[in-house]
Amino acid sequence: MIRMATIGTSTITRSFLDAAASVPTVDVTTAYSRDPERAAAFAADTGLASSVSDLDALLASPEVDGVYIASPNGAHGDQVRQAIDAGKHVLVEKPAVPTSAEFVELADAASSAGVILLEAMRNCYDPGMADLAGLLPALGTLRRASLAYCQRSARYDKVLAGERVNIFDPAMAGGALLDLGVYTVAAMVTLFGEPERVVAASIPIPGGADGAGAVLATFDGGLVVDLSYSKITASGRVNEIQGELGTLTFEHVAQPTSARVALLDGTVSDHTFDGPSNNMVHEVRRFADLVDTSGDTASDHARTLATLRVVERIQSAI
Template identity: 35%
Template sequence: MKLAIIGSGKIVHDFLTITKDLKDTELTAIIGTKHSQDVLNQLQDQYHINEVFTDFDTALATGDFDTVYVAVPNFLHYTFAKKALEQGKNVISEKPFTVKYEEFLDLKALAEKNQLVLLEAITNQYLQNYLDLKKKLPDIGDLKIIESNYSQYSSRYDAFRAGEILPVFDPKKGGGALMDINIYNIHLIVGLLGKPEQVEYLPNIERGIDTSGMLILNYGTTKVVAIGAKDSTAPIRTVIQGNKGSIVVNGPTNEMDSFNVYDNDKLLEKINHNIYPHRMYQEFVEFERIIRENDLEAAEKHLNHSQTVMWVVKEALKSAD
């Protein structure tokens, strides 16, 4: 695919480190603002990107690319993704897909109408360890309890407490622990279990934003607690309990470093089959394949998964009002 990147923040810098190994992805453009011109130029030189644009409309009209990677702050995802789809470009959007569920539905309808690929960049759904975990679930019997904890004290939380409101803690810009960090847990759980019967969110609110919170998902005979915190730290792991054993995912749910399978308290095996050190590699290999082959069926499957996640977020926020 011929890829244009919009954004120049931390996630873009992180992504660009793997592009040398994405043999079927050509970096044709990076797009930002005039304020970020120096950073854009530096990234262009370092990663051999063909063109730099500081106006999105100009890039869409004149740039040589078929796909746009939307890696701007959360509240801007919808606007830029919609413009790209309207101009006949495939779109890969960073998580969360959109701030509002209705915005997601609008993008989905537009992509389907124009027969374009629309995907969410959510790493865990593509990692080999996650795919292997799904295969191991029957080994632990009937699922009873899942606890997924992604708690990581944010350096930006100190600035927030001092009165500086950055996008990650701004309720008007799609910030908060649910959207920023717990979203990874939601993707993992929905990928394993599908749509829950009930959703309840119990947040810790400071100055109008959830700095941490517990998400309760009811799947009938399986109960789930997803914890996301940016105001405190704890061991980051996911524990999946069945009536014949358990699985412990080591580390954050967006990385899936490895997982252990237990029979009661006995460790049966530790599994790590991820094929590349960086968490974003496998998803972009698959994105390239989907776009190259115009595999709209696979794209729709991933989009339906993202829709369920966005529905969970909507219900969670509604329950917390």
């Protein structure tokens, strides 16, 4: 049994708790927040056995084997480092850290300490993504793809009112690219690899963060992929992958549940990807399996690093 604590009390932490409840080898026991009242209220509301506001005490506890980190992006690095130094396994929300160089440092530290470090990029662990990849050969030579995640944040109104909000604070690595756009980048890397060239544009909002953006990525061999992301507008459009023999469309880039393949010969096939409503279950299972078996995280880390490298290139291109 892996005894875990949560760091962060946001909605995504509640989703993690729901997912972890479906993984028999994971037992989440403790909630951490710097604010003791918030920690206690979160623990009481979610049914966790205890709460703590002293991170050093939490990480020194022999009753905790690992932590799930869902604090603001800018706090991830220091908290991951502290947890690794304390000998704890770490599942950290996406993006694990803002830069590829920092992730290399943390991955090396985790390896030296003999603990597991895993980024919680839920769409990459969803079997639906592998199912999508399995449909691509039917499309022939791939030429175009369009991936999007646009969801207006309720907190944007606070930004417009002049308030400081972590998810829109550049000092905390906030903004649309690192919150939602990173899902489209990870999906692109998973399905097609790293692009050769990237151009990008973004829309700045009060406070200096990016509220929305677009990316055009090109691959050797003649594939062009556009990525769209926003936290200030909304869209329900499908994602699309075009090949010389047909087109594939699929639902949500963070949780693909169905796809349609329409070939130029008139053949149309619909595909449904069965799975839990909360697809964070898959990343929690992967984390638990790695901890239980002292497994190899090389492929996981390679994908995380590739995604972060692309993110950095997007930021440089804007």
